[in-house]
Amino acid sequence: MQMTLYSYFRSSCSWRVRAALSLKGLDYEIEAVNLIKDGGQQLSEDYKKINLMAQVPALKVDDTVITQSLSIMEYLEEICPEPSLLPKTALERAKVREICLIIGSGIQPLQNLSVLQYIAKNEGNEKKLEWAKHVIEKGFEALEKLLVSCSGKYCFGDSITFADCFLVPQIYNAKSFLEFFTNGWILLNSRWQLWFNVRCLKI
Numbered sequence: 001m002q003m004t005l006y007s008y009f010r011s012s013c014s015w016r017v018r019a020a021l022s023l024k025g026l027d028y029e030i031e032a033v034n035l036i037k038d039g040g041q042q043l044s045e046d047y048k049k050i051n052l053m054a055q056v057p058a059l060k061v062d063d064t065v066i067t068q069s070l071s072i073m074e075y076l077e078e079i080c081p082e083p084s085l086l087p088k089t090a091l092e093r094a095k096v097r098e099i100c101l102i103i104g105s106g107i108q109p110l111q112n113l114s115v116l117q118y119i120a121k122n123e124g125n126e127k128k129l130e131w132a133k134h135v136i137e138k139g140f141e142a143l144e145k146l147l148v149s150c151s152g153k154y155c156f157g158d159s160i161t162f163a164d165c166f167l168v169p170q171i172y173n174a175k176s177f178l179e180f181f182t183n184g185w186i187l188l189n190s191r192w193q194l195w196f197n198v199r200c201l202k203i
């Protein structure tokens with residue numbers, strides 16, 4: 001089986017999949033899609049045939065392409081169950097997916113590149129930053145409350161799960177974003193900074 005990941009190094013969604021691939025020790029090739037260069041290589045007609053949403057990541061498995069990071073990760077979990085990135089019971093797995101989807105539906109898409117470009121173009125740069133700050137704060141406040149009840153060494157108990165693959169890139173994204181604000185680091189409290197520093201080195 002030949003796997004090729006269409007990925008951009010700074011894309012949080014691609015990073016989720018790269019983390020899952022490397023935690024499972026799977027071999028794959030990278031096909032870089034630069035979201036900034038040439039006005040965004042994801043927008044090329046050729047790439048839009050690979051990912052109909054003109055986004056990364058996309059995983060090509062032999063001749064079949066899968067998009068959507070969570071769907072790709074579920075596929076990897078099925079073909080390579082060990083080491084598992086999901087907990088044992090159905091209820092626990094639902095909680096892990098809940099964390100993933102707070103990030104994957106409630107934060108990342110609301111401040112995705114194309115959304116921010118749209119706001120900047122129509123409402124100006126200040127509104128763009130204001131919106132990003134609002135989305136990041138709302139999402140991270142929810143996450144912080146949720147993780148109090150389920151985290152151990154990692155987001156869910158003491159084993160790395162999909163939730164960590166989602167969280168670490170999102171903290172990186174928030175960190176780089178919030179540095180644009182004058183009070184940048186204050187918004188991302190020390191707990192998150194620590195989480196990022198520790199976890200990102202491990203993944």
Ligand SMILES: N[C@@H](CCC(=O)N[C@@H](CS)C(=O)NCC(=O)O)C(=O)O
Nearest residue numbers: 011012013055056057068069113114
């Ligand atoms: N729900 C998708 C979201 C993919 C996504 O938003 N990718 C971003 C990078 S993290 C992207 O390609 N953005 C390009 C753009 O907005 O033009 C997933 O989980 O794979």
